Amino acid sequence: MSKYRIKYERSEDAKFISHLDLMRTMNRALRRAEAPLQYTQGFNPHSIMTVALPLSVGITSECEYLDITFKEDVHCKMFADKLNSVMPRGVRIIEIRNADDMRAFKYIDNAIYTATFTSDVAPDCKAFADMGEAVMLKKTKSGEKEEDIMPDIRNLNCESSGNTHTITMHINVGSSRNLKPELVMSAFEKFQGIKTEDLRIHRKTVFFNDGTEVF
């Protein structure tokens, strides 16, 4: 029995698939690729799959990860090719590695996103950071509450070309602290009056708490 970590991307064509639907989609793709899936014992056998950091609907990503348990070893490169040949449009396998000795997803801690949009008003990242705090209404499991999101923003960078702007944000994500990139964009709207048109949010990189990239 071996655990494998699959890195894949979700492009525009796959960005509206919900997390649960994507899990089912990956599972069926693995079956089409005749993966040596290890199933759980018991009444309702299912494969053993963990997805890192569920992606919100509408966001694209070049660094999605899932762990899957196989009952026998596979050749990573060959299996990645096979899997790619049975993937729906919009989802592409980037790389597969053996994950037996890899850090678990629970150690994921921060990530970089980009948000690209058009707006007549240009965002000002420095001014944003200089505010010191940015209190936003945050939705949590127990309801809504006001919270300062600034401590979870590690870095912000704004670039503009005409009225097209890109904000690159490095923020805390994961099981301990979790900030959603959408909320950062709402903060720009709240504090700088930026009404985004054609907003595209994209996940660039995911890091563990020791600062290393997942891979």
Add this chain to the structure above:
Amino acid sequence: MNVKDKVYKILPKVSKPTRYIGNEYNSVHKNANDVDIRFAFCFPDLYEVGMSHLGLKILYHLLNSREDTWCERVFAPWVDMEEQMRENNIPLYGMESFDELKDFDFLGFTLQYEMSYTNILNMLDLAGIPKLQKDRTDGDPFVVMGGPCAYSSECLADFVDYYMLGEGEEVMMEVMDAYAQWKKSGAPREEYLRAVSKIEGVYVPSFYEIEYNEDGTVAAINTIDETVPKTVRKRVVEDLDKMFAPDEVIVPFMEVVHDRIMLEVFRGCIRGCRFCQAGMIYRPVREKSPATLVENAKNLLKSTGFEEISLSSLSTSDYRGLKELTDKLIDMTESECVSLSLPSLRLDSFSMDLMQKVQKVRKSSLTFAPEAGTQRMRDVINKGITEEDLMNASTMAFEGGYSSIKLYFMIGLPYETLDDVRGIGDLSKKVVDCYFKVDKEKRGKGLRVTTSVSSFVPKAFTPFQWARQNTMDELRAKQQALKENITDRKIKYNYHEAPVSVLEGVFARGDRRLSKVLLKAVERGIRLDGWSEVFDYDKWMGVFEECGIDPFFYTRERSFDEILPWDMIDVGVKKSFLIEEAKRAEQGIVTPNCREKCSACGAACFKGGVCYE
């Protein structure tokens, strides 16, 4: 901005956006420039309903097997999506190419149930295509229809270019061939309709004129000239083993109603229940061999990755190859970690054994459909099931450890009395008693009997096509009488809302004059009538009033000699047989099933299946 960009912009604002994006595995993408025919398979309901429909899967891949054709899918948008589309001027589009429907050669609608008719007109409206057939001109797509309701959907006759009656596997290819030829010839639009009207199974309503009597009944059905056939006979595929069956089907992203591989084991039904339209219009029974099905299942598992297979037919217990098929499927599913789900089977030792083998999960509920509460009523409807059968089956189920049973019934059947209705409660109670007679050790814990009652709607091409449909007041009185008769707290009583059934009955036996009601309804914003949160009976009644049409003209009793609006259609089963059956119903005489004894219904004209076994 192209349609796709516009759609992607509004999708974050709607629920379940995967309904509208396509791109699922096994969806077919071609280059529009490489094909001559672009066909939009339109399912007039939501994605998750349409994607569960076997006919769509078959015809989609069949059409795409043609090099000259690209078939795409279109579904009705939900309320929020429609609102966004209208607000942003987004036309209805083909899900694969995101090209607007105006660019297509065909819009093909499947008619599965009457309450989807308004969706068809609303979809044409969203597509910006003239709804009335007579208003469509050169460059407009042809609007074609098929499916079980096509045999008697005269209320759509003003909107459709032609219907394909019966099974589509063969006729679809013939009308496409004719189209390719016509397109090359550059002849006027009507020439294509002329050409297909000569193909068996194709009904072109604009070639028929209806005359009415003063009392509103049909006086005559005339063809516009001699070249048009007086009657159109449906098509059936003679040998299902040789028929096209796709070896790949689309794998949806979202969970659809039937999210699994469906194996169609046979078509038709030997039973001849008198209320059942499917049982008549799909005759004769034709089976697929277990070998064909196993091969198909193997290929489908490989090409889709689905984790579940189910068997589909009108009455799977009547499949003669059931043992052989399930044995082989069980072998296969165990090695591939696939689950086999069984439809509701007639309960006997074989099916109990089968369920034991298949059901690794907790024992869920079993379903029986006695349909009526008293033996007299079951004889009237020719449901060959006795109280003893039901008691034996229930006992067997409880002894096998099941503790939950669902019972399906109908009210509003012809010749039904309040005693028959109360009989539903009595029979449910007897099932409860059955449970307590079974040894405590053997039976499961927590008895639950669910009694679900729907309202009968008389349908065309059945022995009850002349029957009067119960009024809403009658149905409600019966629902109430039954409610009072069910006192046992172990019985959960469900019933369907009467208003939808009444409206379904109007369109199920309607004529062409209803087309203006449909038009007006859609103009008034009526659609998605199959969804209780949208359905609005009062609004409908307002539309009937506005049009000066009495809906209850269509739910009245009719005499055997009245010309029926669908008399130009021939489903194989003869009218004389249906009349004979209607008379036997009145006397409560049962008719044997096709395998016990042939009753010469007429379906033998198709030269195959059970008629020649």
